[in-house]
Amino acid sequence: MTDFLLSSPWLGTALAAALAVLAALAVHRLGSLLLLRATQSTPVLHHVLRAGRPAAGVVLPLFALQAVWQAADDGLRFIGGVRHLNGLLLIAAVTWLAMSAIAGLAAGVMAKHPADMADNLEARRIHTQARVLSRTAMSMVLLAGIALALMTFPGARQVGASLLASAGVVGIVAGLAAKPVFSNLIAGLQIALTQPIRIDDVLIVQGEWGRVEEITGTYVVLKIWDERRLIIPLQWFIENPFQNWTRSSAQLLGTVFLNVDFGMPLAPLRAELERLVQDMPEWDRRVVKLQVTDTTERTMQLRILVTAQSSGLAFDLRCKVREALIDFMQREYPQHLPQLRVQEAGAPAPGLPPSA
Structure with a gap:
């Protein structure tokens, strides 16, 4: 051997x-x-x-x-x-x-x-x-x-x-089969160059609020607030409208809506709002405002505007402001919370003296 x-x-x-x-x-x-x-x-x-x-x-x-x-x-x-x-x-x-x-x-x-x-x-x-x-x-x-x-x-x-010689039906079938792949590839290049979305952007897609967790060569992974994952083809972002809350800046203007009775005085509510946000670390000290934006036959609608450095902080800030103002009204002005008034026929209107 x-x-x-x-x-x-x-x-x-x-x-x-x-x-x-x-x-x-x-x-x-x-x-x-x-x-x-x-x-x-x-x-x-x-x-x-x-x-x-x-x-x-x-x-x-x-x-x-x-x-x-x-x-x-x-x-x-x-x-x-x-x-x-x-x-x-x-x-x-x-x-x-x-x-x-x-x-x-x-x-x-x-x-x-x-x-x-x-x-x-x-x-x-x-x-x-x-x-x-x-x-x-x-x-x-x-x-x-x-x-x-x-x-x-x-x-x-x-x-x-x-x-190649038998291009006919085979070529058509191959082209149709490859179309989604190449369209997503081209969409990926478009997204990389034009940047409609970025990693960690906050998007609203089909009514879902989420953050861009990953961008692959063919799809985007959107992390929903409740830990779900929404998988979206890249081509979808080229062909459909969507909201990007952090397109040019992570700073956001948050809104809080409250419905209160017409008798609610606004000055103490504004003062309480300004006092509250001073102690909230989520507020970035840019905007704090309270306005009456709408009325109904029963209530007036108040819109509170507050700003934060990111979408996550803005969400937390809105929740805190809403809870704090409701608590303030329950303690100081419970009579001006939304209520339904029932007036007996023939009785004088509230605030008017009874007829002689």
């Missing part, structure tokens, strides 16, 4: 392949350590190198092996199949490396612009562009890798040619 192995024509090639792999692994380990240390001061490049390090550890040995197989004698048995297999693995590894580098670049850009701050509009814009564009680019790289792998098979070109 030993004599057979020593006399095998593959012996020299196998030894060369083993040495090439060891050398490639050593270069990868040493090079990655040096590059990671050298890029500590450049976070974006550091993220790219860290993300691509595992894939590079596969690409370099496969590249070294491919060089050995190409230099080997063409008369070696199975050398053609080995070259083809190594080529396929190399294409897959390079595709992985490119996708990892794109993901690392996006992660580095987002890490450079943290969104965990009060005024994070610019950071959210960058996060949205980084996520959508990186996923689109990764999809294109993956498709290119699959196409390159298929091109290494002679039969794949013939299949493609026959499909």
